Amino acid sequence: MDFRINRGFDIALAGKPVTDITDVAPSATVAVFPLEFEGIRQRLMVSEGDEVRQGAILIEDKTNEAFKLRAPAGGQITSIVRGARRFVEEIIIAVDTNAEAERFQSFSAEALQSLDRKTILDQLTTTGYLSLIRQRPFSRMANPNTRPKSIFVNAMNTGPFQVDAETAVGDDPSAFQAGLDLLTRLTEGDVHLCIGETAADTLNQAQRVTLHRFSGPHPAGNTSIHIDRVSPMKPTDTVWTIKAADLVGIGRLFLDGALPPHRIVSLGGPSVKPEARRHYRIRTGGDLATLLDSALNEGEHRVINGDVLSGTRIERKFHLHFHQSAITGIPADRERYFMGWTMPGLQQMSFTRTFASTWLPGKRDWDLGTNMHGEVRALVLTGHYDKVMPLNIMVDFLIRAVMAGDTDEAIALGILETDPEDFALCDVICPSKVEVQDIIRQGLQMIEEEGI
Amino acid sequence: MKFILKLHDSIRHHFKRGGKFEHVGPIFDAADAFTFTPLEETHLGAHVRDAVDIKRVMVTVIYALMPCFLFGVWNAGHHYNLAHAVANASFIQDMIRGLIIVMPIVFVSYAVGGFWEVLFACVRKHPINEGLLVSGFLFPLVLPPTIPLWQVAVGVSFGIVIGKEIFGGTGMNIVNPALLCRAFIFFAYAKSMTGNVWIASAGDVVADAVTGATPLGVLSSLTDGQTAADAIAGGQVNFMRMFIGIEPGSIGETSTLACLIGAAMLLASGIASWRIMTACVLGLVSSAALANAFGASPMAQTPAHYHLVAGGFAFGTVFMATDPVSAAATNAGKWIYGFLIGVLVIIVRILNAGYPEGVMLAILFMNLMAPLIDSFVVDHHIRRRRKRA
Numbered sequence: 001m002d003f004r005i006n007r008g009f010d011i012a013l014a015g016k017p018v019t020d021i022t023d024v025a026p027s028a029t030v031a032v033f034p035l036e037f038e039g040i041r042q043r044l045m046v047s048e049g050d051e052v053r054q055g056a057i058l059i060e061d062k063t064n065e066a067f068k069l070r071a072p073a074g075g076q077i078t079s080i081v082r083g084a085r086r087f088v089e090e091i092i093i094a095v096d097t098n099a100e101a102e103r104f105q106s107f108s109a110e111a112l113q114s115l116d117r118k119t120i121l122d123q124l125t126t127t128g129y130l131s132l133i134r135q136r137p138f139s140r141m142a143n144p145n146t147r148p149k150s151i152f153v154n155a156m157n158t159g160p161f162q163v164d165a166e167t168a169v170g171d172d173p174s175a176f177q178a179g180l181d182l183l184t185r186l187t188e189g190d191v192h193l194c195i196g197e198t199a200a201d202t203l204n205q206a207q208r209v210t211l212h213r214f215s216g217p218h219p220a221g222n223t224s225i226h227i228d229r230v231s232p233m234k235p236t237d238t239v240w241t242i243k244a245a246d247l248v249g250i251g252r253l254f255l256d257g258a259l260p261p262h263r264i265v266s267l268g269g270p271s272v273k274p275e276a277r278r279h280y281r282i283r284t285g286g287d288l289a290t291l292l293d294s295a296l297n298e299g300e301h302r303v304i305n306g307d308v309l310s311g312t313r314i315e316r317k318f319h320l321h322f323h324q325s326a327i328t329g330i331p332a333d334r335e336r337y338f339m340g341w342t343m344p345g346l347q348q349m350s351f352t353r354t355f356a357s358t359w360l361p362g363k364r365d366w367d368l369g370t371n372m373h374g375e376v377r378a379l380v381l382t383g384h385y386d387k388v389m390p391l392n393i394m395v396d397f398l399i400r401a402v403m404a405g406d407t408d409e410a411i412a413l414g415i416l417e418t419d420p421e422d423f424a425l426c427d428v429i430c431p432s433k434v435e436v437q438d439i440i441r442q443g444l445q446m447i448e449e450e451g452i
Numbered sequence: 453m454k455f456i457l458k459l460h461d462s463i464r465h466h467f468k469r470g471g472k473f474e475h476v477g478p479i480f481d482a483a484d485a486f487t488f489t490p491l492e493e494t495h496l497g498a499h500v501r502d503a504v505d506i507k508r509v510m511v512t513v514i515y516a517l518m519p520c521f522l523f524g525v526w527n528a529g530h531h532y533n534l535a536h537a538v539a540n541a542s543f544i545q546d547m548i549r550g551l552i553i554v555m556p557i558v559f560v561s562y563a564v565g566g567f568w569e570v571l572f573a574c575v576r577k578h579p580i581n582e583g584l585l586v587s588g589f590l591f592p593l594v595l596p597p598t599i600p601l602w603q604v605a606v607g608v609s610f611g612i613v614i615g616k617e618i619f620g621g622t623g624m625n626i627v628n629p630a631l632l633c634r635a636f637i638f639f640a641y642a643k644s645m646t647g648n649v650w651i652a653s654a655g656d657v658v659a660d661a662v663t664g665a666t667p668l669g670v671l672s673s674l675t676d677g678q679t680a681a682d683a684i685a686g687g688q689v690n691f692m693r694m695f696i697g698i699e700p701g702s703i704g705e706t707s708t709l710a711c712l713i714g715a716a717m718l719l720a721s722g723i724a725s726w727r728i729m730t731a732c733v734l735g736l737v738s739s740a741a742l743a744n745a746f747g748a749s750p751m752a753q754t755p756a757h758y759h760l761v762a763g764g765f766a767f768g769t770v771f772m773a774t775d776p777v778s779a780a781a782t783n784a785g786k787w788i789y790g791f792l793i794g795v796l797v798i799i800v801r802i803l804n805a806g807y808p809e810g811v812m813l814a815i816l817f818m819n820l821m822a823p824l825i826d827s828f829v830v831d832h833h834i835r836r837r838r839k840r841a
Contacts, residue, residue: 011500013500232840302499304499308498308499308500309498309499310497310498311499313499328499330499330500332493333493334491334493336457336488336489336490336491337488337489338487338488339486339487339488340488340489340503340505340507340508341486341489341505341507341508341510341511342511345503348503349500349502349503350502350503350504351502351504351722352502352504352509352721352722352723353720353721353722354504354508354509354512354721354722354723355503355504355508368500369500370493370494370499370500371489371492371493371494371501372490372492372493372494372501373489373501373502373503373504373505374489374490374492374501374504374505374506374507374508375485375490375492375505375579377505377506377579377581377582377622377623378581378620378621378622378623378624379623380623380776380777381776381781381826382776382781383725383781383782383783383786384776386783392837394782394830394833396781397781397782397826397830412834412837412838413830413833413834413837414837424497424498425498427497427498427501428498428500428501428502429502429504430502431502431504431505431506431508431509432505432506432623433501433505435496435497436497437496437497437498438496438497
């Protein structure tokens with residue numbers, strides 16, 4: 001089916017990565033960030049100085065001992081960084097290319113199509129790759145004990161900038177199809193593959209799934225929108241979701257019986273040199289420092305794990321995260337504009353038409369930085385947010401309910417159908433500079449703790 | 453301009469907590485943010501943000517008010533000169549006279565309103581809110597040019613303190629502060645707002661040729677047997693004159709044309725709600741048509757398009773009803789809210805013999821109803837969601 005999304009807003013951020021893939025020289029170190037895997041209780045299985053094989057167990061979940069975090073490459077553990085409450089924040093391994101790899105079960109492409117659910121989930125759990133499959137509501141790691149109503153595969157992206165699904169899938173189409181075949185074994189319902197209207201053949205020819213085409217401005221590529229249009233969730237439903245680029249990794253894991261050695265990552269944004277704005281094949285958990293040193297412009301920048309809308313800032317840990325498939329660099333913008341409240345504003349990006357730049361013809365790309373462009377003011381219920389919200393959600397009233405701690409009202413208003421990323425544009429366009437995503441995140445957390 | 457920035461940076465610490473002048477910190481912050489956009493970086497949520505902020509929004513509203521203001525200045529001067537039989541007063545003479553009449557009112561409104569805003573900001577330690585820029589400018593424009601300045605001061609004090617600050621400042625208020633200021637004067641000093649107050653004059657030298665009555669005043673006080681049609685045919689009320697706004701009335705409200713220019717600016721910049729404006733017009737036109745069909749009084753017989761250009765309807769619709777803080781927030785709510793404003797305007801105009809203008813009360817009343825309307829709309833939304841599930 002084709003779906004056209006009308007509400008939304010495309011931020012024309014400068015620095016879109018081209019779809020070419022460049023190989024990055026394998027880095028000398030790899031890292032694992034256990035805090036990425038939220039909800040697990042760490043039991044550290046190694047200590048500094050240990051020699052480990054690729055796929056060796058580093059950390060095991062105390063509450064579900066089948067769930068392990070494994071070494072993305074073999075070598076010697078050089079440091080284990082602990083943070084608040086002694087949680088392990090980072091495990092760094094000096095890579096030894098001669099080290100042997102741990103083997104897992106491997107299957108032929110045909111055998112995958114009839115694999116039983118338990119075998120698949122066991123292998124996903126013991127490798128930690130289960131964490132690539134997310135579960136709604138609450139966007140947590142899929143719980144292997146639930147049976148999802150359906151599974152949504154997101155093979156498009158409309159925000160600035162995520163890894164290009166076509167590029168990642170096109171790099172290894174057979175692994176992608178293998179991943180899809182595995183998903184069909186995990187649900188009694190459908191596997192929905194959501195693609196953009198101009199998607200390439202590799203996506204269009206996907207087998208044994210239901211194809212849906214989405215078009216329109218961001219957030220047309222968000223999974224919540226896909227779920228809402230294709231098969232809306234009831235409060236008691238569970239739906240699993242996964243990104244196409246991540247599914248390639250899962251497919252590879254089952255075809256090869258070994259942890260995928262690398263993944264495709266996009267690098268873009270105004271701070272990235274034009275020739276470096278592209279896709280890269282990077283060692284899983286690999287060091288990014290060398291790449292970023294040569295790719296970033298002069299000056300001070302913010303490096304973001306993910307996109308500018310919902311990504312998280314990386315301060316110093318320049319290793320690839322397990323869930324990371326995009327890196328964005330934007331300039332640290334502390335410019336103070338003289339009389340910004342009245343100057344015509346030829347260099348200002350705005351969803352409103354209050355700046356001269358918004359009246360100029362032609363499309364242009366914006367070198368947006370970290371400037372807030374204003375101070376926090378009282379939240380006023382105006383309906384302004386609804387202009388960028390294609391879901392049937394009254395954003396103002398939802399965030400008011402969350403702020404008031406009224407979880408019943410928030411659920412009634414549909415918070416369980418959403419993910420904080422769906423509210424990223426509300427953050428962007430709010431003249432009062434209200435942190436809408438953060439409010440929604442708190443609301444979901446509150447409900448998860450209290451129970452529905 | 454860098455030297456101003458350097459100066460600010462060099463004295464900033466005095467105004468921070470623990471500094472010598474921390475009590476007046478909000479004043480420094482406001483001045484600082486006035487000259488340069490505030491220094492703040494994103495730290496949560498989206499990493500890049502829209503360039504628009506509340507200051508920019510408020511200032512855009514001020515610009516949209518400029519046509520009404522400038523026309524109002526000219527109109528006040530023009531009618532003064534007519535009343536004093538200044539023969540063939542030039543445009544410049546009218547403007548200068550108008551400025552002499554209007555500027556003190558604007559000045560008092562901003563000065564006294566600003567005083568309260570700053571006082572509350574300093575005492576309650578919140579930033580000085582930009583809302584005053586608009587409220588302090590809207591208020592003079594809905595006053596008659598003859599208003600005593602002390603009443604302006606009292607009115608704006610009441611509106612800002614009781615209407616806004618005690619609720620927590622801009623964004624927390626329930627009704628439109630500028631309209632509340634006016635309502636206060638309307639009820640407390642009724643003599644200043646009724647009768648022959650619409651033309652500024654010195655003493656009682658008003659020339660005979662000028663009645664000083666607003667079109668609505670004319671329509672509501674026609675002698676027995678005279679109908680609205682007679683008044684129109686006789687030229688006592690004239691559509692084009694009312695549309696352009698060369699009529700006695702509150703300073704900024706007489707010209708529908710100027711209001712339309714302002715509305716175009718607000719809608720084009722994406723700031724005001726077209727739903728509210730459209731709904732107000734629909735409400736007024738439909739209820740006026742209903743009144744035309746069944747009513748008997750001259751006011752009820754006045755055609756809808758005269759109602760559109762009469763009194764403060766255009767001004768109220770464009771600038772007052774659309775105030776996002778006090779208006780309804782849901783899309784359906786905006787239609788209901790606006791429509792009922794239009795209906796109430798007609799009801800007050802037709803049924804209220806004492807005072808023929810209903811826009812102020814209609815909007816204030818619907819301000820109070822807006823949360824209720826939104827609550828119904830949200831309930832309906834929740835019920836529909838449940839059905840879908």
